Amino acid sequence: MAADDQIRDAAEEEDAEIRDEEGRLVAEFVDDVAEAIGANDAERVRELAADLHESDLGDLIETLEQDDRPKLVELLGKDFDFTALTEIDETVRVQLLEELPPETVAEGVRELDSDDAVYILEDLDEAGRARILEQIPAPERIALTRSLDYPEDSAGRRMQTEFVAAPEFWTVGHTIDYIADARELPDTFYEVFVVDPTYKLVGSVPLDRLLRSRRSKLLSEILEEDPRTIEATEDQESAARTFERYxxxxxxxxxxxxxxxxxxxxxxxxxxxxxxxxEDLRALGGVTSDEEISDPVIYTARSRIPWLLVNLATAFFSASVIGLFEATIEQMVALAVLMPIVASMGGNAGTQTMTVAVRALATQEIGGHNARRLVRRETLVGLANGAALAIVVALIAGLWFKNAQLGVIIGCAMVVNLVCAGLFGILIPLGLDKLKADPAVSSGVFLTTVTDTVGFFAFLGLATWWFGLGGPS
Amino acid sequence: MAADDQIRDAAEEEDAEIRDEEGRLVAEFVDDVAEAIGANDAERVRELAADLHESDLGDLIETLEQDDRPKLVELLGKDFDFTALTEIDETVRVQLLEELPPETVAEGVRELDSDDAVYILEDLDEAGRARILEQIPAPERIALTRSLDYPEDSAGRRMQTEFVAAPEFWTVGHTIDYIADARELPDTFYEVFVVDPTYKLVGSVPLDRLLRSRRSKLLSEILEEDPRTIEATEDQESAARTFERYxxxxxxxxxxxxxxxxxxxxxxxxxxxxxxxxEDLRALGGVTSDEEISDPVIYTARSRIPWLLVNLATAFFSASVIGLFEATIEQMVALAVLMPIVASMGGNAGTQTMTVAVRALATQEIGGHNARRLVRRETLVGLANGAALAIVVALIAGLWFKNAQLGVIIGCAMVVNLVCAGLFGILIPLGLDKLKADPAVSSGVFLTTVTDTVGFFAFLGLATWWFGLGGPS
Incomplete structure (x- = not known):
């Protein structure tokens, strides 16, 4: 055992050195591995990477050059833990799986808990998935296929099909002995499910409760009745809320x-x-949720352009509002200088409101009971901050162009735009949510359209009217 | 036991009805509770709310009017589970705690696990906290005070000081018997920590492994050596990464x-x-992380205005760039109509890059090894999408103003601005991270300043030079 200890200690030491203070992989370590792969030195590769935690191994794979990744898996052979594949970006995973022989993948996947196996297989295309599945023996294949039949992002896809179940009439002692002797148990479990003969769930017994109960007690006496359950077809996000809430x-x-x-x-x-x-954060930033930092240039550029084109359309729309006032601007160029200020402040204030609304909708904090209160609050916040900013802007603009009236006009436009920003910043996400659209994805475009249009129109319109300049052409 | 069952069933039924499909509290249920509180009907309040899960009770408190909240706690009396207070917004919690008598709070807090007690006490001011702590008996008070001495947002603040520890020489059987008999155990636990006589951690034994081992085995034989540990002073975010990673x-x-x-x-x-x-999402949206949807108007307005003022400064800065070209705009008003398009597209493209960068930094996906690759990728993505958009914009603008040269100029300005957007969209967050500033908080302002300034300057400058109009004044 002492020798065994030493080996473990050595492994732990390696382990301690592979990440820097910030938790990132150390470059020297990655270089060592790459060098060993380049030299086809299986022993050195095993020495460096065989004892890594799946998560560290996953990060290592991502960091290596694309060509070195399948080589690493092959050099590690039996020592490669396929769980590591659950820890890496989809693009990298799919690429790697396609480059490995199907038999290697099938053998690796068989060793995994069912949820990890499904996670790895689900991103492959139909054909690639079939090639791997046909290498897996029938009972396991059927279980995997059943999980893969559940909709994407459902609880059924994420669940583990291995669990510990026992009938109500078992005693605590019997259950403990069963667990000690049983061979086919999941790698990790935290509770024993109590089921009736038709496998309907009757209750659950957390392991700590099992340990704290007398051996002679029946499971039916100590079980938690009607435990929370999740339907297999339920969306994983809603399952996550249940976990979080309870x-x-x-x-x-x-x-x-x-x-x-x-x-x-x-x-x-x-x-x-x-x-x-x-996903929410990326959606607000106009990036698709499957973009990953390991993606190549072409892929990234292509996935981002639709959002830019949508924004371009709205940009032309608000430009056309400015176009209405060409005559006015010609007579007073100061307006062209100041107008982006009104629009951009509206955009910023509206984004504040929208951010709060989108997050509150995602975490189910907004319901019928407080939606109206929130609309009122956001409008009033817009009014308050609009008024405060109006004073500052009016002073600066008035002094800059030595024109007090221009100051008053930009101030008024500011108030109008910030009230609209608050109002639409909350109404747009609420409306999209009502229409069952994801508010995070498109609220931003609608909102900027409103704040730009209102900003330009209020400012240029007020100026045209006040100074009696050549109005909308 | 049958009677007990029925009562439980009834409670579960209530429970099933209080949330709608979307997981939000049902308005009728909230109204029923509010009515019972209004009528001072303690029995009815208990009937409705005593058996609620802490999380449902927390949501109920948030949904009630401010005045009804302390009344609910008082009417529930002994049946009020203070754990519910960990489930509500800080503003609501602090308000409620201040309105309740310190003895009530002290008694409620004593019933909690230490981590929940600390969570509730940490937001109170010095005086309010002292008033409650002095009502708590010495041993518990000392444990709480020790946790509260750790820095805010540290692991020490979030940890539970109750745990199960055993010496190496105990057998599995002895440990199981100890757990069955011990009185003072935490409410929930998933592993037994193995410690030496000085309480240094030697290893850990997950409960499932304990249950699967022979009673005669020693803990030293089955323990997981050198388990992951977290330092009490470590930041909770870094602790979260450890949980997630492993x-x-x-x-x-x-x-x-x-x-x-x-x-x-x-x-x-x-x-x-x-x-x-x-926090990241709010920071990108310009909202402080402690703003909550239950906050009143004044508080919200005040917390949002600093961000707006910072943005105002940058808006005036980019306006001053436009100001340089007043003479040019006077001669060609079309420039004023089109210039916001160049600036806003740069802003959108830059935000895409920045969003990816900020998230990758937060999840420690960017290290020394891929930072350079990312800068190159983002610049090239900017170039590719800039070129694509340039063609579209050039065509539309050229046709709109029947001026092909204007189309070429706006197209070129677009390419310049999108390359800058990609470059600065990644360099700004990386730079802020290097300077140990939070990239999510301020990247946005710097980035908009760059994309607005470059956008206006490139477009107006090119136009001035090309058409030979009155240059920068």
Whole structure:
């Protein structure tokens, strides 16, 4: 055992050195691995990478050059833990899987918990998936195929089909002995599900409760009745809310007949929460949710251009509003200098409101009971901040162009635009949500269209009217 | 037991009805509770709310009018679960705690796990906290004070000081018997920590492994050596990355002498992950992270205005760039109509790059090894999309103003601005990160300043030079 300890210690030491303070992989370590791969030195590669945690191994794969990735897997052979593939970007994963022989992948996937196996297979195209599945023996293949039949992003896709279930009439002692002796148990579990003979869920017993109960007690006496369940077809985001709301670490997944079919684990839910928050953030920034930093230039450029084209259309629309006032601008160029200020402040204030609204909708904090209050609040905030900014802008603009009236006009336009920004900043996300569209994706375009148009129109229109200049042509 | 069952069933039924399909509280239920509070009907309030899950109770409190909240707590009396306070917005919590008598709060807080107690107490001001702490008996008070001494947002603040620890020489059987008999155990736990006599962490044994091992085995034989640990002073965000990276459900927290002082649980980490993603998103939207949708108008307006003032300064700066070209615009008003298009497209493209960069920095996906590659990629994406958009814009603008040369000029300005947008969209967040500033908070302002300034300057400057109009004044 002492020798074993030393080996472990050595491994841990390597492990401690591969990440820097900020938690990023150390460049020297990556270079060492790349060098060993280049030299086809299987022993050195194993020495460096065989004992890595799946997550570190995943990061290592991402960091390596594309050609070195399949070589790493082959050089590691039996020592390569396919779980690492769940930790890497989709683009990298799909590429790597396509380059590996299907038998290697099939063998690796068989070793995994079902949820990890599904996670790896789901991104492949029909043909690639079939090539791998046909290498897997029937019972496991059927279980995998069943999970893959659930809709994308559903709880059924994320669930693990291995779990511990026991009948109500078992005693605590019997259950503990069963667990100690059983061979085919999931790698990790936190509760024992109590089921009736038709596999309907009756209750659950967390392991700590099992350990704290007398051996002679029946499971039926200590089980938590009607535990929270998640339907297999339910969206993973809604499953994540259930985990979060009720502080769960695992949760039973049931089919449409309320039969237990799997279990969702909190580590997968953590990934879902991170993914969903990421999606909102990217959507607000105009980036698609599947873009990854390892993507090549062409792919990235192509995935970003639709959003830019949509924005271009709205930009031309607000330009056409300015076009209405060409005659006015010709007579008073100061207006052209100042007009972007009104539009951009409206955009900024509206974005503040929209950000709050989009997040509150995503976390289900807005309901019928407080929507009206929020609309009122945001409008009033727009009015308050509009008034405050109006004074500042009026003073600066008035002094700059030595024209007090111009100051008053830009101030008024500012108030109008910030009230609109607050009002539409909340109404647009609420409306899109009502229409079952994702408010994070398109609120921004609509909002900028409103704040630009209102900003230009209010400012140029007021100026035309006040100074009696050549109005809309 | 049958009667007990029926009561539970009834409670579960209520429970099933209080949320609609979307997971929001049903308005009728909230109205029923508000009515019972108005009528001072303690029995009815208990009937409706005593059996609620802490999370549902928390949402109920938030939804009630401010005056009804302390009344609900008082009417529920002993049946009020203070854990619910960990589920509500800070503003609501602080307000409610200030309105309740300190003895009530002290008594409620004593019932909680230490991490929840700290969570509730940490937001109160010095005096309010002292008033409550002095009502709590010494041993518990000392433990709470010690946790509160750790820096805000550190692992020490979030940890639970109750855990199960055992010496190496215990057998599995002895440990299981100990857990069955011990009185003072945490409410929930997933692993037994193995410690030496000085409380230094030697290893950990997950409960499922404990259950799967022979009773005669020693803990030293089955423990996981050198388990991941988190330092009590470590930032909660970095602790969250450790949980996420290594798929943990609980993790030992150690002090500077590597002694076990507490345990972090995944449910708290889920909240941290959600909070941190939220912070990034809000920062990008120009909203402070502590703004909550239950905040009143004045508070909201005041917290948002600093960001607007910063943006106002940059708006005036880019306006001053336009001011340089007043003479040019006077001679060709079409420039004033088109210039916001160039600026806004740069802003949109830059935001796409910045969003990806900010998120990748937050999730530690950018390191020394790929930063240079990313800068090159983003610049090339800017060039590609700039060229594509340039063609579209040049055609539309040329046709609109029946001036092909104007089309060429706006096209060239577009390419210049989108390349800059890509370059600065990545360099600004990277630079801020190097300077240890939070890239999510201020990248946006710097970026808009660049894209507006470059956009206006490139377009108006090119036009001035090309058409030989009155140049910068």
């Amino acid at each position: 502080n769960l670490v695992s949760c039973a997944v049931v089919d449409e007949n309320e039969r237990l079919v799997g279990v969702l684990m909190v580590d997968d839910i953590v990934d879902v929460i991170e993914e969903e928050a990421d | 798929n943990l459900v609980s993790c030992a927290v150690v002090d500077e002498n590597e002694r076990l002082v507490g345990v972090l649980m995944v449910d708290d980490i889920v909240d941290v992950i959600e909070e941190e993603a939220d």
